Amino acid sequence: MSRKKAFLFIVLLGLVSLFADVTYEGARSIIGPFMKTLGASAAALGFAVGLGELTGYAFRLISGILSDKTRKYWLFTILGYAINLFAVPALAFAGNWQTALVLIIAERFGKALRTPARDVLLSFASEEVGMGKGFGIHEALDQIGAILGPLALTFALAFEKSYRFCFFILLIPALVAMVLLLTARITFPALQEMKKKKDSPVDRNLGKTYWFYLAIVSMVAFAFADFPIIAYHMKSFEVAKDFFVPATYSLAMAVDAVAALVFGHLFDKKGFVALAYAVLLSSFFPVLSFSNSFPLIFAGVILWGIGMGAQESIMRAVVAKIVPAEKRGFAYGMFFTVYGVFWFFGSWIMGTLYDINRFYLILFSFVIQFAAALLLLRMKRYEW
Template sequence: MKQFETSQDTPASLRSIPSGIWALGFVSLLMDVSSEMIHALLPIYLVTVMGASMVMVGIIEGVAEAAAAITKVFSGALSDWLGKRKLLAVIGYGLAALSKPVFPLAASVEWLVAARFVDRIGKGIRGAPRDALIADIAPAHARGASFGLRQSLDTVGAFVGPLLAIGLMWLSANQFVTVFWAAVVPGVLAVAVLLIAVREPARPADLRKVRAPLSLPELRRLGLPFWLVVCVATVFTLARFSEAFLILRAQDMGLSIVLAPLVLVVMNVVYSLAAYPAGALSDRVNRLTVLILGFLILIAADLALALPESLAGVALGVALWGLHLGLTQGLLATLVADTAPPELRGTAFGMFNLSGGLALLAASLLAGMLWDAFGPQMTFLAGAGFTALALVGLGLVRWRVPALGHSRKKS
């Protein structure tokens, strides 16, 4: 049976989390603010100002996200082959920052498509190496707290960005270009913080050199526990389709279009508040116990959204959705770090992110078809069903690999 990294140290407080983790968290926050200031307005800008069709908007988003998902696999594997994480993270964040000035300067839809594509490629390049770098920096006894903190700060950016965009649009009398230029600033700051404040730990001398990270022998080295985590996470992702359906459900229950962005604000506020405590808790108890709680909360969220009696019911469902994200997303990443060999962490996060990205695409397509054919109630009930299936799978994993999820050795 594979031995997981553990520690007998006392679980970390916020102050004892390494400064590199804090720095990576603020890098994520700043880049998310920059990206969301643009992305919150981009669909409207494309259609109303640039004259793009809704089909073009869909193509842009689909191609960009697919490119990001595929790039994650290769960037993670490359970081294992090079034995360097920070270099690829800097390239990824740098590309995203360089793409930002193109949005206010773009004279045609083609330039906006190119900028969006480069931005998502940058996201794909940085994702797996950054997560592997967090795993390399974080002490074993504080790994859950470290991933939770990074996730929490990242999510703060996800709701601060749209709020800043709304405020600047109001102050500038709906000048899209002014908001796009303002978004350049946090993007540049993110790269500066990464360059200055994040130090990559020295590669241990006895760590095995990886020559072909994506070869079948190396993928087998990731081990059964890792692949079981990926399988459970993939089934679980089929239950958590795009948050756009939360907005549609709120509008279906009478929420005005003007207030629609508040749905994501509520969700992300709860998400950001829950992510760090959930990670810290997972360093004290079995991680799978916290994960099971997150799965149960998603079932409750789906039921609240499937059977709401008013907008208050939808608000409850949205808040529970954010809570489940806080209890699961950082923990799944922590389990990847727990189970993957240190020299293959980049590859592991790349494979994990690819399977999750493809599952999210399939989940959103399925949710759309169920919504059109049977209505919103069936969409969320199906989500509850997939979550229940993932919960059964998680129980089987816990039975098959009893050591999985234990963050510390028992004295």
């Protein structure tokens, strides 16, 4: 694959993610207050979101192994996107929070099915343009959708449309994403046959570098409060009108997109230091995001967006750098599974801590993230 074709594929796959994110990130921006209207407590919300993420990450190990074994990367990608996307508009018909939980899990299951295979395809193309740049471009396009989705729902809520109406109209971008994905499949049918041209710069297997890195990433996942909990906090303290919640999430996604490009570029130049700086900055978001002041919450969400940008781009690029091509499906599957387990227990714990005293959540989140940033700085010795 030429550099030009590789770039084209990255952009096309990024457009798929753009419209997919309009769908499920739009839903994510209002799921917190929607669950509250269905009678869920903060602990129940933390459990629901965490269990959804656990499902979405845990199954990635299986789908990653199967995609490596069968080499059916496109099959897993297309089927996963279909489940992932069409579970969202079904939320319009959820009559209680338990039903909403089932659909949240279904949406995350679909993402689990397609993500390892999708990232392997993306890593093949990114070898031609730079891992940090390739994943950064994909994440930036992805986050444009994550901006547009919450913004669309912001206007819908501002015009006094219901949460159910918001979920239902997300069927439109879901259909567009599937059309673009099938276009990519037709245009690049044999992408999985690409071979690596360069040797892996650190390890040729899942050795100590991979496992040490995974341990640090797990700390970040364990202590990174998900946006629905922040949105729940905004709703509980009535710091702003309802339509400001998805608008704030849209801001976070905009920061995410910019951060992905900036830190992706720095990653290609500086390695692990770029990721360490991103985690260090984002570690301060809980101090601001769980305050009683909307301006402070607004500032905290900006730092939250920086953290998400790093997690969704650089953290994935590192795996492609330290693992050979033929093992990336398994490596991504293991990465996301462990990440998801820690995300689940962290979300549940932080939801419970919030119900007791939000100061405990703030302390828990900040200390662990800050420690993870310091450990990432130690990985400079493993630079390629």
